[in-house]
Amino acid sequence: MELSSQRPRRSVLFVPASNEKALTKADKLSCDAVIFDLEDAVAPQAKQASRERLSACFALMGEMSLERVIRINSLSSEWGRDDLAVACACRPDAILLPKVETPGDLLQARDALDQAEADSSMALWAMIETPRGVINVGPIGELGKDRAARLSCLVAGTNDLVKETGVRVDFDRRFIHPWLMQIVLGARAGGIDVLDGVSNDFRDLDAFARECAEGAAMGFDGKTLIHPAQIGPANRAFSPAPAAIAAARAIIAAFAQPENAGKGVISLNGRMVEQLHLEQAQRLLARSRPAQEDTSR
Ligand code: COA
Numbered sequence: 001m002e003l004s005s006q007r008p009r010r011s012v013l014f015v016p017a018s019n020e021k022a023l024t025k026a027d028k029l030s031c032d033a034v035i036f037d038l039e040d041a042v043a044p045q046a047k048q049a050s051r052e053r054l055s056a057c058f059a060l061m062g063e064m065s066l067e068r069v070i071r072i073n074s075l076s077s078e079w080g081r082d083d084l085a086v087a088c089a090c091r092p093d094a095i096l097l098p099k100v101e102t103p104g105d106l107l108q109a110r111d112a113l114d115q116a117e118a119d120s121s122m123a124l125w126a127m128i129e130t131p132r133g134v135i136n137v138g139p140i141g142e143l144g145k146d147r148a149a150r151l152s153c154l155v156a157g158t159n160d161l162v163k164e165t166g167v168r169v170d171f172d173r174r175f176i177h178p179w180l181m182q183i184v185l186g187a188r189a190g191g192i193d194v195l196d197g198v199s200n201d202f203r204d205l206d207a208f209a210r211e212c213a214e215g216a217a218m219g220f221d222g223k224t225l226i227h228p229a230q231i232g233p234a235n236r237a238f239s240p241a242p243a244a245i246a247a248a249r250a251i252i253a254a255f256a257q258p259e260n261a262g263k264g265v266i267s268l269n270g271r272m273v274e275q276l277h278l279e280q281a282q283r284l285l286a287r288s289r290p291a292q293e294d295t296s297r
């Protein structure tokens, strides 16, 4: 598997572009990334004012250590093209496309970014949140291998999946687990990151911590959030545990021993350890380093 972004994406907070107070405070948050939202969180009559507010906010923002993403409306909607023009001018790290259903949807947005002469570092993130999106998530995720496609992250849109399918999630998420796992597989097929969907019940932080632990166990790199109170639990759940870091260091040290030079498989504390475990250990350490350094934020 290719290395995904070295940047941690444990906690990714949606901030409605209609909420001026929240926008101005976004750079003080301790999340790894912010998604400034022009889509679902903004009412139709507030779209234009929100675009203007977002532009003003980006103009005032200095260098930020957190990743900045703008979610636009779908390019097939009446707001999509204007959103894209404003988003490009803001020069965020990425633009998040909602309701991506085919590789063509992504390539259309890529072409629009190229035409707008957006910097090649400006990435695309894709929400997978419709039945067609889940069905096509393999070919969509595989675009991650093609640098020119700009795709760097998939985001599970659980609220829309519930709405579109009628599945019930009122007692737990068991019925959407297969779709979530498909989204993880699609992202990994392209060597890119993948984020779990939001938890609407932002006051119940115990239930939220359990859902984060579940998402981490399912292979997600992080979780999308709707409220600042969710940042701490998400950062904790998606950071590698100290025991996992120690185990990774032990594997790297073992393979570095002269007697193990060139070996494909070794024995370590009674367990078989292969080159693939070495790669896994290196990946874990690479991703834990920035997460550990930024705890002061
Ligand atoms: N980003 C930044 N700040 C936020 C925030 C967010 N997503 N959600 C809440 N806050 C701020 C509030 O502005 C408030 O700040 P203040 O103390 O300076 O006034 C503080 O956190 C406490 O907010 P609280 O009163 O607990 O919540 P609320 O009732 O104001 O807002 C929501 C609740 C759900 C409406 C709000 O959290 C929200 O809009 N979330 C994002 C929704 C979204 O983007 N949805 C689309 C993607 S699923």
Ligand code: MG
Pocket (backbone or CB within 6 Å): 040, 098, 129, 157, 160
């Ligand atoms: Mg949605």
